Amino acid sequence: MKKNINTNLVFLHGWGGCWQSWFPIIKALEKDYTIFAPDLPGHGQEKIEKVLTLSDYSNFVKKYLKDNHIKNPILIGHSFGGAVICDLLIKNPDLSSKVILVDAAPIRHTPSNKQKIISFVSKSLNKISFLRDIGYQITGLKNSDYYQIKNPLLKQTFSTVIREDLSDKLKNIKAKTLIIWGENDADTPLTDGLKIQKLIPKSTIKIIKNASHFSYLDNQPKFITEIKNFIES
Numbered sequence: 731m732k733k734n735i736n737t738n739l740v741f742l743h744g745w746g747g748c749w750q751s752w753f754p755i756i757k758a759l760e761k762d763y764t765i766f767a768p769d770l771p772g773h774g775q776e777k778i779e780k781v782l783t784l785s786d787y788s789n790f791v792k793k794y795l796k797d798n799h800i801k802n803p804i805l806i807g808h809s810f811g812g813a814v815i816c817d818l819l820i821k822n823p824d825l826s827s828k829v830i831l832v833d834a835a836p837i838r839h840t841p842s843n844k845q846k847i848i849s850f851v852s853k854s855l856n857k858i859s860f861l862r863d864i865g866y867q868i869t870g871l872k873n874s875d876y877y878q879i880k881n882p883l884l885k886q887t888f889s890t891v892i893r894e895d896l897s898d899k900l901k902n903i904k905a906k907t908l909i910i911w912g913e914n915d916a917d918t919p920l921t922d923g924l925k926i927q928k929l930i931p932k933s934t935i936k937i938i939k940n941a942s943h944f945s946y947l948d949n950q951p952k953f954i955t956e957i958k959n960f961i962e963s
Contacts, residue, residue, distance in 0.1 A: 739806060741755070742807040742812070744810045749768060758954050759954065768791070771786070778883050778884055780883060781887050784817050784890075792825070805905075806829075812831040812834025812835060816834065820902045828906050835918050835922075836895075837900075837929075838893065838894070906933075907934075908935075909923055910937075912941030913940060938953065
């Protein structure tokens with residue numbers, strides 16, 4: 731996997747994913763760069779042993795970098811993975827000189843009606859499983875991220891991290907940042923990407939046409955071209 735020993739790429743997957751979420755991108759880049767792609771706690775093969783905060787996840791990544799002797803990595807994060815990267819670099823601004831955020835989720839909005847219903851149902855009916863199931867079925871939320879989580883620790887963790895907003899702190903990111911966004915992202919809308927680009931000082935945004943929240947998979951050639959240009963710039 732190691733061709734350019736001076737360029738270490740560290741990929742962080744989104745919520746509900748694992749390192750293999752990046753598999754086709756890693757395969758396309760592993761001939762040219764040193765690739766690292768950990769599972770985040772509670773995902774893939776990485777266990778979760780307590781309720782975690784966003785800081786816990788960024789500390790996990792910091793330790794991963796130290797344990798694997800990864801110097802000046804280019805950090806690449808999708809969705810929640812992008813939020814983890816932002817938190818990490820806000821607290822450790824000199825850890826990386828280049829960052830790529832892909833349909834990232836470091837900012838939050840006033841809770842939507844859907845989110846309020848999720849919170850109400852989960853808190854009110856948490857101990858009464860059959861009523862909880864009925865509540866989710868009636869509200870049409872049975873396919874929500876929260877409902878799909880089976881591990882109780884991960885479920886509580888999701889409830890915690892989904893409320894953490896880094897909007898006021900993004901200005902402290904010093905790294906040169908490339909923001910890549912799917913034009914038709916319905917999970918983290920393009921307006922979020924544009925806002926993030928305004929908040930991070932040394933950032934640019936590239937929009938992938940007709941792409942969804944998984945823009946890096948929807949148009950892999952375009953995504954690979956954009957990140958290679960950024961890495962080599």
